[in-house]
Amino acid sequence: ATTKTHIGNFEFENCFMNAAGVYCYDRNELGQVLNSQAGTFVTKTATLQSRSGNPEPRYHDTVLGxxxxxxxxxxxxxxxLDYLLELQxxxxDRTFFFSLVGMSTEDTHxxxxxxxxxxxxxxxELNLSCPNVPGKPQIAYDLETTEKLLTDIFSYFKKPLGVKLPPYFDIxxxxxAATVFNKFPLTFINCVNSIGNGLVIEDESVVIKPKNGFGGIGGEYIKPTAxxxxHAFYQRLNPSIQIIGTGGVLTGQDAFEHIxxxxxMVQIGTTLHKEGPAAFERITNELKAIMDKKGYKTIEDFKGKVKYL
Ligand code: RRO
Structure with a gap:
């Protein structure tokens, strides 16, 4: 079986890549994903000016995510941008993703x-879903703001563009949301960013320092939501808007379900953070074994074909 895929007019040798935020902070981390079995990488979401971020500890692994x-x-x-231009x-022969968002609408433009x-x-990839900057709401939870932003963006932006979305929880x-996204020539949407503002407690205490412990949840917890x-967007979007699946991918079976x-395309965040870039080879081999057993030669053979009762 092959796990080749395409997004827009671009082809990728493998459908797996990192999720923005994991293994993508600098050239060292991005280089490790570049040289792994991943089909491509996405950079850490960049702002106009560099940022040091929130106080540490600010990331914590748990058993489930x-x-x-x-x-x-x-x-x-x-x-x-300098690194991406160098890689060109x-x-x-390869294509990479550049994640961006401004600290203000003006900065985003x-x-x-x-x-x-x-x-x-x-x-x-425009990140409309960062849950962690104090005082800044997740943009894509405000669909009026999102529609205005995309209207303004597409008046001048002519290159392939997708958006990273937060999880939605209501039909x-x-x-x-789909009605808004269908108005624009988006290349893809990426579902989902972390489930915003969860709270993990261990030993009578929160486990991260910013926001008194509130933070975005990833990993096994979030697969059903992802x-x-x-699937909700697959059912609703114009077929020209492709979907990147992100959330709860620990195994080839999880990736099979996303497809x-x-x-x-399938992104790996928490598992990549826990296991390192060797996760790409393991999960790819697991997906190929499932495909071989079922007689699927390409991901097109089962993409979107989840069975209903
Ligand atoms: O940097 C973060 O705190 C962060 C971002 Br921008 C994001 O989009 N999602 C996330 O879980 N963390």
Whole structure:
């Protein structure tokens, strides 16, 4: 079996990649994903200026997943763009994802205009779902703001663009969000970011320092929510908008389920943080074994084909 895939007009040797925020802070981490079995990588969400993020400890692994309140630490737009432009020369046959968001609407437009004017020829992922910057709401929970933002963006942004979404939890919200996204020439949506503002307690105490312990939840806890979001949007979106599935992927079986729900690419966050880039080879082999056993040769053979009762 092959786990090749495509997003827009770009082909990828493998459907697995990191989730933004994990193994993507600097050239060292991105280089490790580049040289792993992953099909591509996405950078840590970049802001115009570098940020040190929230006070530590700000990431904590649990048996069933993780909680984080990193607060958007990143090396700044120019750092990631320089690396991406360098890779376009050294790896002209490959395509990478650039994750971005501004600390304000004006900053978001400034960032996207810089991408538009640059030689970057990869895919941009606009993060509409960071749950961890005190005082800044998750943009995509406000669909009026989101629609206005996308309207303004697509007036000047002509390169491939997708959005990273928070999980939604109500059928009406799936309907309303899909109606907004269907108005735009998005290349993809990515479901889901961490479930925002959970609270993990161990030994009578919270486990991370920012926000008195509140943080985004990832890992095994969130797979049913992630699958529901992938499939709800798969059912509702124009087929030209592809779906990246993220959330609760520990095994090849988890990835198989994301693809059954409609994912064209699968991202790995908490498991990559726990296991390192060797996770890509293990999970790819597990998915291929499932496909071989079922007689599926490509992911197109089962993508979106989850059975109903
Ligand atoms: O940096 C973070 O705190 C962070 C971000 Br930007 C995000 O989108 N999702 C997340 O779980 N953490």
């Amino acid at each position: 993780s909680i984080n309140s990193m607060g958007l630490p990143n090396l700044g737009f120019d750092y990631y 020369k050294t790896h002209p 400034a960032l996207l205009k810089k991408v538009q004017e640059s030689d970057f020829n990869g895919i941009t 009406v919200h799936f309907d309303q 699958l529901a979001n992938v 059954l729900c409609g994912a064209s």
